[in-house]
Amino acid sequence: MKNTHLFSIKEVKPLPKDTRTRWQIFTAAPHRMMFFGGFLQLLLTLLWWNGELVGRYLNIWPPMQTVIFSTWIHAFLMLYTVFIFFIFGFLMTTYPRWMRGQEVPARLYIPAFLLLFSGIPVIYLGLFLNQWIFATGILLLLGGWNVGFYALLHVYYHTPLVTDKRYETLLNFAMGAGEIGVFTYLFGILTSSETLILYSLHIGLWLFLMPILIGVCHRMIPYFSSTIIPGYRMVQPNWSLPLLSVCVVGHTIVTTQALDAWRFLFDIPLMLLVFHHSYHWGLRQSFKSRILAMLHIAFLWLGIALLLYNIQSLWLLVTGESILGRAPLHALTLGFITSLVVAMVSRVTLGHSGQLLIADRLTWYCFWGVSVMAIMRCLAELPPLDFLLGIHFNVWAVWVGLLTLLPWVIRYFPIILKPRVDGKPG
Numbered sequence: 001m002k003n004t005h006l007f008s009i010k011e012v013k014p015l016p017k018d019t020r021t022r023w024q025i026f027t028a029a030p031h032r033m034m035f036f037g038g039f040l041q042l043l044l045t046l047l048w049w050n051g052e053l054v055g056r057y058l059n060i061w062p063p064m065q066t067v068i069f070s071t072w073i074h075a076f077l078m079l080y081t082v083f084i085f086f087i088f089g090f091l092m093t094t095y096p097r098w099m100r101g102q103e104v105p106a107r108l109y110i111p112a113f114l115l116l117f118s119g120i121p122v123i124y125l126g127l128f129l130n131q132w133i134f135a136t137g138i139l140l141l142l143g144g145w146n147v148g149f150y151a152l153l154h155v156y157y158h159t160p161l162v163t164d165k166r167y168e169t170l171l172n173f174a175m176g177a178g179e180i181g182v183f184t185y186l187f188g189i190l191t192s193s194e195t196l197i198l199y200s201l202h203i204g205l206w207l208f209l210m211p212i213l214i215g216v217c218h219r220m221i222p223y224f225s226s227t228i229i230p231g232y233r234m235v236q237p238n239w240s241l242p243l244l245s246v247c248v249v250g251h252t253i254v255t256t257q258a259l260d261a262w263r264f265l266f267d268i269p270l271m272l273l274v275f276h277h278s279y280h281w282g283l284r285q286s287f288k289s290r291i292l293a294m295l296h297i298a299f300l301w302l303g304i305a306l307l308l309y310n311i312q313s314l315w316l317l318v319t320g321e322s323i324l325g326r327a328p329l330h331a332l333t334l335g336f337i338t339s340l341v342v343a344m345v346s347r348v349t350l351g352h353s354g355q356l357l358i359a360d361r362l363t364w365y366c367f368w369g370v371s372v373m374a375i376m377r378c379l380a381e382l383p384p385l386d387f388l389l390g391i392h393f394n395v396w397a398v399w400v401g402l403l404t405l406l407p408w409v410i411r412y413f414p415i416i417l418k419p420r421v422d423g424k425p426g
Contacts (some may be wrong), residue, residue, distance in 0.1 A: 007134055010386045025419055029426040030109035032416045034089030035345060037117045041085060044124070045077045046405065050398045057392040066127045067134055068189065072197050073127060078333065079204035080182050081141065086341050087212060088112065088148045090348060091171065095152055098219075099168065101159040108151040110411065115144030131189050138186045149175050170215045178208035199256055205253040205333070213340055214244055217299050217333075218277070218310060224347075225282050228289045235280040243273055261317040264310045271306035278303055290359035291350075294343035294367050301335035301374070308378075318347055325381030334374035334401075342367050342408060349412045354422030362411055369404030373397050 052070050055063040066073055092104045116273030126134025152175065156168055177236055181203035188196030218240055226232040251264035278300050287294040306330035315323050346363050350356070359367070380393030420426060 001031055020419070022417070025112055026417060027106055029352065030092035030104055030113075031089035031348060033109065033113040034085045034092070034351065035416050036085075036413075037113060037120070038082060038085030038089065038341075038345070040411050041077075041082050041120055041404060043409060044120070045074075045082055046398060046401050048077070048124070049345070050076050050395075050402060053392070053395045053398055057395055064128070066196075067131045072201070075201045076185055077123075079201065079209065080178070080185070081123065083209060083337065083341060084141075084145065084178070086118065087175075087347055088116075090216070090344065091152055092148070093348065093352065095155045097170065099159040099162045101155040101162075104151045104155060108147060108154070110150035112151060115140055115147060119144065119145070129387075134187055135189055138182060138189075140337065142182055142186075145179055145182065166241055167215055167219045170245070171212055173243060174208050174211035174215070177194075177203055177211075181208055202252055202255055205329075206248050206255070209337060210248050211244065212413075213337060214274075214302070215241065216344070217295070217340070218244075220344075221281050221295050221299060225286060228292050229282050229285045232282065232285075233280075234422060235277065242278070243269060247273075260322070261313055264313040264317070267306050267309045267313065271303055271310060274303040274306060289357075290364050291343075291347055291357050294346070294359060294364075295340070297367075297371070298336060298339035298343050301331065301339055301371070305331035305336055310383045325380040327378040330377040330381075333372055333379055334397075335371060338369045338374070339367065342370055342405075346408075346412060349415050352420075352426060353415045353422060354419070354420040355415075360411075362407060366404050366408040366411070369400060373401040373404060376400060393405065 020028070026036070052064050052074070055061045064070065088109075092109055095101065096103050119137045119142075122137030122140060123134060124137075126132070126137050153172065156165065156172060159165075181200045184196050185200035187193070188200060188221075189314060218236060222234045222236055226234060247266040247270035249265055251270075254260070254262050254266070278296065281296065281299075283296045283300060286293045305328055308324055308331050312322065312324045312328055315321065346359060346367075347357060350358075374397075376393050378396040380397060
């Protein structure tokens with residue numbers, strides 16, 4: 001008589017040994033290479049800026065001598081050389097999925113990365129030597145940008161069966177605006193034009209980063225929320241993206257024309273849109289999952305930043321005086337943009353390495369550390385709180401940023417260099 005068992009135990013076969021070289025693993029997917037560049041450049045930018053601020057405020061060493069004003073360099077590095085790696089890593093992964101198209105081939109994303117990444121050391125070298133070396137680094141960056149953008153457009157134009165490409169169309173325009181912004185900055189450097197440099201920085205923030213990040217939030221936050229929150233209702237109104245486009249273009253125009261008092265005409269509708277979406281997307285319910293809550297909290301920072309912009313604009317209109325300084329700007333760039341990058345990159349890295357989509361305590365604390373950094377940088381604009389214990393809040397903010405983002409990079413950097421834990425390709 002045969003033995004019978006009420007339960008059968010499924011044999012778990014060990015995964016076959018991965019025989020690929022480290023280079024083959026590193027180049028197996030675009031997000032691996034691009035996130036590698038983004039992680040390194042994020043830390044390098046913070047380290048350089050920390051060195052600048054320590055020299056400026058603490059007099060430990062002389063302020064760094066650079067080819068142009070250091071604040072313009074800091075803004076350029078953050079806007080155009082850090083987030084572009086993360087953006088390409090994300091979009092090269094999602095474009096084929098969103099539009100059911102072919103994967104971006106290695107023959108395109110590898111040279112795109114190599115050109116982008118090779119431009120970084122040349123840019124840093126040029127900062128301290130001369131503007132022509134600096135310009136050469138920017139040209140290398142633009143070369144990589146062109147190859148990467150071409151790869152995205154190739155996917156976009158070769159998916160005829162998909163008719164709804166509103167998100168991708170918005171993102172393509174923003175990527176093009178980013179290239180124009182870099183060219184404008186390059187010409188500003190070579191011609192010593194302060195106006196062109198300032199135009200470039202406005203373009204980089206409002207016509208490049210803002211449309212991309214808000215568009216990605218509009219596309220992905222409701223989708224991710226629907227997989228976690230029971231009985232979730234998707235809210236993605238068709239009027240959101242056109243209103244977004246009008247507001248960011250309008251904000252850019254009035255800012256470049258020095259009409260800051262009238263920015264509220266575009267920032268109030270955009271702020272109301274953000275708070276409307278934040279509420280209906282389920283901010284409160286999102287805390288069921290840390291990895292989801294991080295996205296919602298980052299998006300809420302956008303509404304807070306726009307609120308500060310509107311207070312500043314209306315106060316200027318009524319009194320003729322400017323208040324809050326750069327607090328709205330840093331609530332936007334640190335509170336919203338940097339927080340969103342930490343949230344999204346953590347999710348993509350975990351998901352595309354075959355790991356569970358769970359934010360551990362370190363990730364959660366590092367994410368909140370970015371908010372602390374943003375708050376401290378905003379406080380640096382308030383004269384009564386300008387210094388704490390004899391140290392400028394700018395310096396405190398950068399130190400918090402390093403203590404926050406260094407552990408985050410250490411946590412996720414090794415993942416992109418290793419094979420997927422589930423044995424799948426990519």
